[in-house]
Amino acid sequence: MRTKSAKKNTINVITLGCSKNIYDSEVLMGQLKGSGKNVVHQKEGNIVVINTCGFIDNAKEESINTILEQIQKKESGKVDEVYVTGCLSERYKPDLKKEIPQVDEYFGTSDLPQLLKVLGADYKHELVGERILTTPKHFAYLKIAEGCDRPCSFCAIPLMRGKHRSTPIEELFQQTKCLVKDGVKELILIAQDLTYYGLDIYNKRRLADLLRALALVSGIEWIRLHYAFPTGFPEDVLEVIRTEPKICNYLDIPLQHIANPILKSMRRGTTKEKTTSLLNKFRLQVPGIILRTSLIIGYPGETESDFEILKAWVKEMRFERLGCFTYSHEENTHAHLLEDNVPAQVKQKRLNEIMEIQSQISWEHNQMCLGKKFRCLIDRKEGVNFVGRTFMDSPDVDNEVLVDASKYYLKQGDFVNIEIIDATDYDLIGIPV
Secondary structure (H helix, E strand, C coil): CCCCCCCCCCCEECCCCCCHHHHHCCCCCCCCHHHEEEEEECCCCCCCEEECCCCCCHHHHHHHCCCCCCCHHHHCCCEEEEEEEHHHHHHHHHHHHHHHHHHCCECCCHHHHHHHHHCCCCCCCCHCCCCCCCCCCCCEEECCCCCCCCCCCCHHHHHCCCCEEEEHHHHHHHHHHHHCCCCCEEEEEEEHHHHHHCHHHHHCCCCCHHHHHCCCCCCCEEECCCCCCCCCCCCCCHHHHHCCCEEEEECCCCCCCCCCHHHHHCCCCCHHHHHHHHHHHHHHHCCCEEEEEEEEEEECCCCHHHHHHHHHHHHCCCCCEEEEEEECCCCHHHEEEEEECHHHHHHHHHHHHHHHHHHHHHHHHHHHCCCCCEEEEEEECCCCEEEEEEECCCCCCEEEEEEEEECCCCCCCCEEEEEEEEEECCEEEEEEE
């Protein structure tokens, strides 16, 4: 016997994966709302749209499990229709149709108009820039480009997202003005590759010009840069970061590895010497810049010697923010031709060693913050604390500032001056001043 399905005529969008997917879901929801549809995010609805991730094994597994979970709800009558979109669907559509035929329809990463049509909505060009934010309303992701032209051996993103396509400066300026109307104060610029921005449509790198334009939008107070590629980094951006107060002295630049044999096999187009020189230039030209990077541990052929080079370099460079993940052997990538010959337990052991080093670096960096005052953006109240961030920290991935909620009252979305009175490996504890 079928049970009663969830809220009738309500579309529930479920988002998995990275900030690019968050942005895509928000655009989808904005279009649906513009067509008069009832739409919610990760709540209850009788129509479900799952925006999947297909980047690495763990993400693919989460996406598959979520699809199966919603199919189970469909079969028990709790939901009426299930649609799947996003990276996993783009990459494995034929296999998914065969293995999970109960899904009503599968869509790729560039099939938004077709998905809207199936949901009874029309793609409206006049709604460009209109989104339903799923983040706290004081910050938002702004996707400045889609796709990637880089040949990195380990990465399946070009298979799922296509070639690099920059969004024009004027359009991003208008989108930012729309976000300010919704209360956004912090803008987090994202793309598969910020470094390449503008080359395809302006025939030159124009990230610096874009930053200057967005900084003119009244109401935006912080602009943060995520996912720059080291090769060909436009150095005029450094001057903008240094001289424009709204641009956070923060740069996320995923470097993946540093041993030259691994960089060559990864097809990164750089060397240890060039990368080190670039990072030193960042720190020289933007004093106090906070550098975030991510590393891949256990890439095919990574020897103990390669790993020791990486370890020593992490100690030497002292990144303020660093994350790691173990190598995932992805079909149809160049690296898939290589033997995935670093055992899983060795990958994990090496990852733990890097994160131990980073934990100590982070602790030492945080101890240097004691007694200092920082302008913090308050994100939320959680348990007994208000939780905020300094310019040094991006949401969800970086350190946080904790303020005792039993002693002080702070408002979500406000900027507050906080004096740091204590610090742990990854958190600062402070009081408002």
